[in-house]
Amino acid sequence: MAPARAAVRHLPRAPRAVVGSNVPRREGLEKLTGRALYVADLDVPGAWWGVTVRSPHARARILSIERDLGADGARAVVVTAEDLLRAGRDNVVHLIADDQPFLAHRSVEHAEEAVALVAAPTREEAERAAARVRVRYEPLEPVLDFERAETIHKTCAIDKGDVAAAFAGAARVVEGTYRVGHQEHAYIEPNGMVAWPRIDGVRLVRGSLQCPFYVHAALTRLFGEPAEAIRVAQTSTGGGFGGKEDYPDLVAGHAALLADACGRPVRLLYDRAEDMVATTKRHPGRIVHRTALDAEGRLLGMDVEVLLDGGAYVTLSPVVLSRAVIHAAGPYRCANVRIRGRVVKTNTPPNGAFRGFGVPQVAFALERHLDRVARAAGLDRVELRRRNLLADGETTATGQAVIDAGASRQALDAALKRSRFAATARAHARFNRRHAHLRRGLGLACFFHGSGFTGNGEIRLASEVALELLEGGRVRVLAAATEIGQGTRTVFAQIVAQVLGLPYEAVETVDPDTALVPDSGPTVASRTVPIVGRILADAARELDAVLARRVGRPPGRPWTRRDFAGAAALHLDAGGERRVTARFSNPSGQRFDETRYVGDAYAAYAWAAAVAEVEVDLTSFETRVLRVVAAQDIGRAIHPRLAAGQLEGGLTQAVGWALFEEVVARDGRMANGQLTNYILPTAIETPPIELVVLERPFAHGPFGAKGIGELPMDGGAPAVVNAIADALEIDLDRLPATPERIAAAWLAARPERRRA
Template sequence: MEIVGSSKIRKDAFDKVTGRAKFVDDYKRDDILYAVTFRSPRPHIKIISINTKEAEKIEGVVGVFTYKDIPGVNKVPIVFDDYPFLAENTCKFYGQPIALVVAVSKEIARKALKKIKLKYKELPAVFDPLEAMKKDAPKIYGKDNVFRTYKIRKGDINRGFKEADVVIERTYRTNYQVHSYLETQGMLAEPSVDGSITVYGSMQCPFYVLDAVSNILGIPQSKIRVVQTTTGGAFGGKEDVPSIVAGHTALCSFLTNRPVKLIYTREEDFDSMSKRHPGWINIKIGAKRNGKITAIKVKYVLDAGAFATLSPIVLWRGTVHSTGPYDIENVWVDSFAVATNKVPCGAFRGFGQPQANFANESIIDELAHELKMSPLELRRKNFLATGKKTATGHLIRVSCGLKKVVDEITRVSNFEKKWKEPQNKKGRIRRGIGIATSFYGVGLGAEGKFLEKAGAHVQIFKDGSVLVAVGNTEMGQGAFTVLTQIAAEILGAPYEVVNIVEPDTTRIPDSGPTVASRTTVMSGNAIIDACKILRKRIDEVVRDILGVRGKVISKNGYYYVSGKRISYFDAVKECYNKRIKMAEQGFYKVTGPTFDRKTGMGNAYFTYTYSCMVAEVEVDIELGTVKILRFYSGHDIGKAVNPVLAEGQIEGGAIQGIGYALYENVVLEEGRIITNNFTDYIIPTVRDIPGDIKVVIVEEKYPEGPYGAKGLGEPPLIAVAPAIANAIFNAAGKRIRSLPILTEKIVFQE
């Protein structure tokens, strides 16, 4: 291989560094209008009346729209379909959209907002998921405020605890995390004379947006065009919620018959857009004196907010992974996604796993402390490996590089020599080292398998240039570069002549959502499916031209057969001369996975990425400050299609995980976020990250992946927080069981 496995320059690099890339707010139209959103002023209200007359009188206001103006269905199409585009009779969280104001300028639209008169009755609210689960709690959803529950039952949990020599039980909590993308949510919609509409915007999943716009307008999807503009960060935050923003923008454009732009302010984005779910996790774990874990029991609760959105699927992933990358015979897990009167939570890099992993990897260290055993030794005694089973009973048959990753990370970090029991530390400034591991089911898994497919269209033009159409998006992760490399490798084409079609639902097949670290495997395989057919046709023409039979080898822009060669470009021209079909469709879907909701058993995912992280910290026990000295992050990703991009993903995940662990703290008062900007909500800056982030890549090939590749996007964040928490305990002897680990928690010990 000459292209796959090499660090090619990103396809989008030049446009972004030169400023040529156009974000949605860069799109201009002569007769454009601007929309703003009127929102609920309280966390739970009954709407008695809304008076928009004074707002409509303001010069420059074109319209004020409520749910009554929606020609289609007033539901965002996602999982439960319980979230209205615009509130009807009640609002369930502060900031829930009620009405849309459209005007000739943003300033006029915002002025009109203040003239809307809302008469309402305040209703009882509940903000804690554990309180919401009580019988006498205010009802937000159903009879019990529980959107979804899952369970896992493996082995005999009572027997497992009886066999244990040591049993401990702990409770852990995690807070929200904000995506902190640089570009806030934004959309532009414009109508056409034929009654169709085009939506441009910052998004991860154009076909989700297509569904939403069709729903709210009540028009066929064939009359809607959705185009992803250059997207300034996402991390899951532009998976489901852009459907709301797009629906609002499209509605305003449809009703005014003019282009409409809707761009959120930073505060508005904080207040109303999805976040990482806060989590409450109780774990009971038992082990023999020799370190073999005999049983684990988990209760996992996610604070879903006012509407379900993606919470059921987030909960499921967290449930499946809640016992960690360990071979444990007896498992009992109960999990709950619970409604509260707060902003709905949704997708965020890791998708329910960082919460569970923080708890699981913390209690593993706590168990090691009770056993007077090295945390590394305890983990090694219980790791998953080929021939072992996950908590759901999934037998691991191939591509399990966990041991290799751990061995390499602990070697480069010198973990075993640096780790010492915390009680031996003295002085105000103390240093420590911590370890954490994780595994990550690639793709959407059994609960999302109806979306687990991908289409691709590949066309080779007469001049040799290649256009690849897939339904995925580029949001900074380098997906289009990786997919280009895969196509170029198969075809034998120079990397420079292969390009990806911009995401446009009228030009691309549906390849499923760009989520769950699935793009390389799913769309990569769909591209391979199409390219193999094209390459077979090219090879036949090459053999005919060169007058020899045998295997055709491609290298450096040439095809070689038995010592003879022809350039890629000449071969393509000959294919056209011979009237060979030079465009092809590709498709890929996975077989399985499976999950039995009654028992929690099944092959939950088609493969797993395995990770190990080590943090070295310096703790000031008087001030409570934590400095990350060095961070080590290792991953078995099957095959690094582009090593530099893989390293970038890993480094970025480490930094985002450091923020989750130490800094990022959402504070609410009666359901309202009061830290709704980057002055109050702290994310890591260059001063807060270690100068040395050591990346380790292990390639334990997955036979069904493109050139053996697995997913990478999300694993680099998952185990960061527990590695840091374990390092803090190792340094200062203080076990912090909630995130973020703020300075006051260290000083005053929770």
């Protein structure tokens, strides 16, 4: 990797700097006044309602589909896989393996798989018609337990050093097996799309989504039509967290097929139950660690097996697995690493992207494991981590030398200091001796997260953005990056304004619409600021150079708005281009060997440490999180308040996953697909969150920024569960740590308690 700039903990900020200040948020006012239009709010005259007919079986042959709609027949349409075949449609959701159909054909591979689509003028009529679509199935034996599944979606492996020799020479070997369950995104706005029939050669789809060009690619393939015949536009989107990365391809395809069939616009809006049972979730997993230590507690060798449940179709599983494998050895120094990763097929709804994308699973396993390693080695858990955390320039499991890896120690020190870790631990010991049925504990986790697509993904994506000159010295940002709550437009406007030296207000943004914006890639992988923001900064520099040349002044000096407007007018009058585009250029020189898993897996990593403080009630085994302290190096906070919002929200999702959020499956179907019994943290259960934001700039991020969206999700759960284990002096190896599991571990630790 190319060298980064020297480490700076807190960058001095120029007065009136746009980047680094809490400018008013672009996306704010409409959301606060009820004017923002989400997909369910669109007024679409003449639109019919769509309904999806789904499989009740986890695995079955489809024997026949009868569609005797009776009297409703004249006012309803039905679409099945056979209809797609007849119409020459390509019944494949285009993603990685292209193995998932839009509509099941001949067989179903998971419960809730879409088998037929129905549309009618009203929701009631559509539901009535759907009830009259009779599908005859021959149920087959499903594979539901991923630990016993044999069909493999994807494997990947890391080999570094000589693991066998490391174990042979070890002073101590510690083993452990850790399991995590599904997690439901539970964005408060369910999935939904409105599709229009083909008008003037163009099919328009609008809806709730993260990645307009993914939907665009899926529809282009489905209809076999050229790019310009498909138009995808985002409506205000009520949360995504990865859950609206790939599934909207299906919803959009379904809505577009129905619009095509009935010749009218169609609204396909999921309700909460449908969204919960049918759409993607975080991959459940089992992670097995064998760890070799020397006499001083240094990591000699790490042998890790990562097994993930991919569900019935490949979808995004290969990339979730590769990110999990690359992060499985954590931000630690170890010369000998062997990691084997496997994601397998089960007859359950496909698991997909969810904030963290494989890292929360492996971070939970490793950070839980290291507490056990510390105990086995007779070392304090803080000391064990301190001895093994990477230092600047040391190499990760893929052999990537990371210039700023030492930020992980800075984060650890900052989290310990802010949480008064040692003093709090002593206070807990006193509290626990005194109290009859309450036990307090502290937990720690160190973690990291690579920004952007894995390996050479960004090179292949070759994302593009554009800046457009408007009247009056204004500039418009054209990018496909979606606003889903993070403040995308605000930070983009800040970056462009800062590069040009223009006021924040002079930079405008647009709603992502594939007919208007270039493909700046999907809004995923913590890539919006470090990758897309960086390309925007490049575009702004190019625009500056073009206009500076035009008026004969040196580039790189801030413009006054008047000078800028003048230069822009001169430029346009002389027939100059209104638009400047820029494309991803791999500025860090990142190289990754995708067959051997060696090299620069990511251009940059964000580093963090979290401390959780909990209180467990021994009468109910309920856990109250008293507070969470998290220190994270994010390179540069473009908008400190929005950055803090990302960190707080991610930590809260992690607390939910640690304690409450459990998908209960029965015969391969989610049995608790309601917010009544899939429990999210409310304001009461959410602990006070204290943040320490460290800013060690990434040389190739805009103004030093790294990705932050996913990072907080990675380490919150192990910190909380380590705290519970600390409070009760028990072992916990599974998420979520529900009262039942805590009670079982408590009883297992001392069998005599069972009689009490």
